[in-house]
Amino acid sequence: MRREIRPALSLVLLFTLVLGVALPAAFTGLAQAVLPFQANGSLLERNGQIIGSALIGQSFAGPTWFTPRPSALTGTDAAGKTIATPYDAAESGGSSSGPTNAGMIARVRSRIAAYRKTYGPGPVPDDAVTTSGSGLDPDISLENALRQAPAIAAARKLPAATVTALVNRLAAHRLFGVIGTDHVNVLKLNLALSRIGAP
Amino acid sequence: MTTHGSLYIALVLVLVLGAAFPLGAYMARLFEGRLRLLAPVETGIYRICGIDPTRQMTWAAYAVALLILSALHFILLYAILRLQYYLPFNPQHIAGMAPMLAFNTAASFTTNTNWQAYAPESMISNGAQMFGLVVHMFISAAAGIAVAAALMRAFASGGLKTLGNLYVDIVRITLYLLLPVALIAAILLLVAGIPMTFDGFATIHTLAGGTQTIARGPIALQEAIKELGTNGGGFFNANSAHPFENPNALTNLFEIWLLLVIGFALPIAFGHLIGRRREGIALFTAMALILGLAMAGDYAAEAANNPILVHAGIMARPGNMVGKEIRFGIAQSTTFNTAATGTSTGAVDAVTDSDTPLGGLIPLFLMQLGEIAPGGVGSGLYGMVLFALLAVFVAGLMVGRTPEYLGKKVQSKEIKLAMLAVLIQTLFILAGTGFSLLTGSGLASLANAGPHGLTEMLYGWTSATENNGSAFAGLSANTPLLDYGLGLAMLFGRFAVLIPVLAIAGSLALKPKLPQSTGTFPTDGPLFTGLLIGVIVILGGLQFMPADTLGPLAEHYLMLSGKTF
Numbered sequence: 154m155r156r157e158i159r160p161a162l163s164l165v166l167l168f169t170l171v172l173g174v175a176l177p178a179a180f181t182g183l184a185q186a187v188l189p190f191q192a193n194g195s196l197l198e199r200n201g202q203i204i205g206s207a208l209i210g211q212s213f214a215g216p217t218w219f220t221p222r223p224s225a226l227t228g229t230d231a232a233g234k235t236i237a238t239p240y241d242a243a244e245s246g247g248s249s250s251g252p253t254n255a256g257m258i259a260r261v262r263s264r265i266a267a268y269r270k271t272y273g274p275g276p277v278p279d280d281a282v283t284t285s286g287s288g289l290d291p292d293i294s295l296e297n298a299l300r301q302a303p304a305i306a307a308a309r310k311l312p313a314a315t316v317t318a319l320v321n322r323l324a325a326h327r328l329f330g331v332i333g334t335d336h337v338n339v340l341k342l343n344l345a346l347s348r349i350g351a352p
Numbered sequence: 353m354t355t356h357g358s359l360y361i362a363l364v365l366v367l368v369l370g371a372a373f374p375l376g377a378y379m380a381r382l383f384e385g386r387l388r389l390l391a392p393v394e395t396g397i398y399r400i401c402g403i404d405p406t407r408q409m410t411w412a413a414y415a416v417a418l419l420i421l422s423a424l425h426f427i428l429l430y431a432i433l434r435l436q437y438y439l440p441f442n443p444q445h446i447a448g449m450a451p452m453l454a455f456n457t458a459a460s461f462t463t464n465t466n467w468q469a470y471a472p473e474s475m476i477s478n479g480a481q482m483f484g485l486v487v488h489m490f491i492s493a494a495a496g497i498a499v500a501a502a503l504m505r506a507f508a509s510g511g512l513k514t515l516g517n518l519y520v521d522i523v524r525i526t527l528y529l530l531l532p533v534a535l536i537a538a539i540l541l542l543v544a545g546i547p548m549t550f551d552g553f554a555t556i557h558t559l560a561g562g563t564q565t566i567a568r569g570p571i572a573l574q575e576a577i578k579e580l581g582t583n584g585g586g587f588f589n590a591n592s593a594h595p596f597e598n599p600n601a602l603t604n605l606f607e608i609w610l611l612l613v614i615g616f617a618l619p620i621a622f623g624h625l626i627g628r629r630r631e632g633i634a635l636f637t638a639m640a641l642i643l644g645l646a647m648a649g650d651y652a653a654e655a656a657n658n659p660i661l662v663h664a665g666i667m668a669r670p671g672n673m674v675g676k677e678i679r680f681g682i683a684q685s686t687t688f689n690t691a692a693t694g695t696s697t698g699a700v701d702a703v704t705d706s707d708t709p710l711g712g713l714i715p716l717f718l719m720q721l722g723e724i725a726p727g728g729v730g731s732g733l734y735g736m737v738l739f740a741l742l743a744v745f746v747a748g749l750m751v752g753r754t755p756e757y758l759g760k761k762v763q764s765k766e767i768k769l770a771m772l773a774v775l776i777q778t779l780f781i782l783a784g785t786g787f788s789l790l791t792g793s794g795l796a797s798l799a800n801a802g803p804h805g806l807t808e809m810l811y812g813w814t815s816a817t818e819n820n821g822s823a824f825a826g827l828s829a830n831t832p833l834l835d836y837g838l839g840l841a842m843l844f845g846r847f848a849v850l851i852p853v854l855a856i857a858g859s860l861a862l863k864p865k866l867p868q869s870t871g872t873f874p875t876d877g878p879l880f881t882g883l884l885i886g887v888i889v890i891l892g893g894l895q896f897m898p899a900d901t902l903g904p905l906a907e908h909y910l911m912l913s914g915k916t917f
Contacts, residue, residue, distance in 0.1 A: 173483030249826030286593030333601030
């Protein structure tokens with residue numbers, strides 16, 4: 154048994170130094186030199202100021218913006234009470250509510266009512282009233298974006314066709330008909346919207 | 353279900369199964385020691401570590417070396433987690449982990465489980481992720497593959513007293529397989545947008561005028577070995593649902609490919625090593641059939657959506673989007689999650705806790721089968737060989753002959769050891785779940801009421817014992833009961849299987865290789881593959897039928913009748 158200690162211990166320490174320190178350090182150095190945009194989190198700038206990450210969703214509220222999906226993230230306030238902190242990217246996760254969870258179903262019902270009040274009657278796109286897996290979903294479905302477009306156009310006093318065209322221009326589509334989904338990145342959409350007219 | 357969703361599953365299977373054949377041939381050469389390209393590097397490592405590469409180990413020596421290596425690694429990781437506050441690469445000044453959580457996490461990463469009872473963003477430093485967790489992801493994966501290689505050698509020849517050298521196996525598997533593939537994968541994932549930075553969280557002013565803090569770190573490298581080594585430990589709490597771990601549909605497809613490919617290449621390597629390639633293909637086919645059916649079933653369950661929500665006013669299509677990400681949709685989420693539970697990866701790109709009851713049952717069942725479709729790297733192959741031994745035993749009973757597998761007589765010693773490995777897992781899963789639900793602490797950990805709560809606890813114990821690491825994430829697992837209980841389940845689930853496997857390998861290696869006769873039950877055709885799947889379902893699956901009926905199946909029928917909790 155004792156004859157194994159030296160090789161085992163040396164192997165553990167060598168792997169830790171090489172694979173755990175030298176390799177990530179060298180790889181990070183290379184990544185920062187060659188692909189700094191990706192390596193730092195795909196951060197987007199506007200007028201010289203960073204306004205978010207192209208990959209991470211952020212909160213938008215009110216009739217003049219495209220609204221992202223609900224986010225299940227929670228945090229604690231100064232008094233230690235649990236509060237909703239949607240799109241707080243210092244954390245991540247979904248609601249973990251099961252399909253027969255009464256609280257989850259009640260929340261979806263009230264979101265459906267609110268969505269219909271703002272964007273009109275009819276069946277509501279699934280993604281508009283359900284929380285995502287990360288709580289940071291940057292996208293909404295194309296269907297959802299097109300349903301929101303007329304109300305946003307009205308609030309911004311723009312022709313509805315202009316906003317709809319913007320959605321279609323920025324939409325991502327399923328690759329080769331198989332890989333991916335039809336969706337729009339909410340931050341990029343709202344960024345483009347802010348460029349064509351002040352709210 | 354839609355055509356493009358079904359095509360996606362077919363595409364994944366074609367890409368993985370197609371790559372498994374050349375990779376399997378390459379791995380057979382690796383296990384035989386015929387790859388010499390990096391010989392100078394190898395020699396250097398052996399010299400530094402005091403390893404004698406010519407030494408051959410008996411099964412017992414191999415097992416002792418593995419246990420000592422794992423124990424040292426466990427202790428080092430425990431120390432790193434407790435002391436992370438004082439160690440470098442901690443830009444967020446995260447405090448040291450509490451003892452019970454550090455025990456659970458060290459057990460989790462030593463056993464290739466990667467169960468995460470902690471929220472990474474706020475509870476683990478970049479440094480501890482790098483030189484704690486990532487190193488384990490390499491070593492525990494290499495150790496699993498090494499044991500599989502030792503078992504293969506036992507079948508390859510007769511009258512053999514030794515199984516190889518554990519240290520040499522681990523070094524070679526890392527140098528020739530895990531490290532090069534992980535590096536290429538990490539580069540591709542970086543190009544696709546996965547960050548690699550030592551800077552701390554970014555604080556930004558959002559477009560709508562608020563502020564947002566964005567967690568980031570050295571993720572790309574961890575992501576690559578996380579999938580390739582069927583580890584599953586995410587840099588973030590949301591795992592592969594987080595956009596920084598899995599930015600788009602192409603990375604999702606690539607991650608699925610990475611986590612499946614070695615598992616499917618191993619039976620092919622086995623066939624090459626014993627010189628009877630059809631034998632490897634028979635095991636490979638059983639794995640592929642089980643996984644393919646599971647992928648189709650899980651997709652159908654999630655595409656059917658939750659009737660309670662459809663009744664409330666959502667569109668029935670595309671399906672149950674609770675806990676799923678838009679860029680993946682239904683089929684690409686369910687395929688990822690079945691691949692990650694068919695292997696022992698346990699990564700998720702959607703919240704399994706929010707799946708429909710049948711959509712949650714399929715990943716659970718894949719784990720209960722014993723992680724063999726295709727299972728963890730190494731552990732999947734040796735788990736499958738255990739079932740193959742039991743299958744020839746059952747066939748032998750039917751015709752009254754001493755069973756043989758691959759020219760080796762299978763006798764009571766091997767069968768007893770194989771049954772021991774299977775039953776220890778059952779014991780931990782069922783007794784652990786039952787006991788936890790009798791305690792107030794266990795009940796307080798549940799996030800959902802009704803049968804879904806039972807499923808949460810059952811899923812947790814199954815995942816830990818089978819070394820998967822996937823979770824019904826609502827379960828609050830950072831409690832004394834679950835930190836220590838699941839920690840022990842992970843250790844027993846790994847080593848109480850691995851040691852009997854090595855003992856079987858040692859016993860089989862000694863036996864002479866019998867020539868095939870007309871009385872030999874052929875194990876390289878569809879008849880055997882069918883029998884094997886039957887034994888897996890009966891032995892691996894039926895033990896859990898009562899528990900699965902009370903959990904997900906009961907919830908399914910209650911959901912159809914509109915009952916909520």
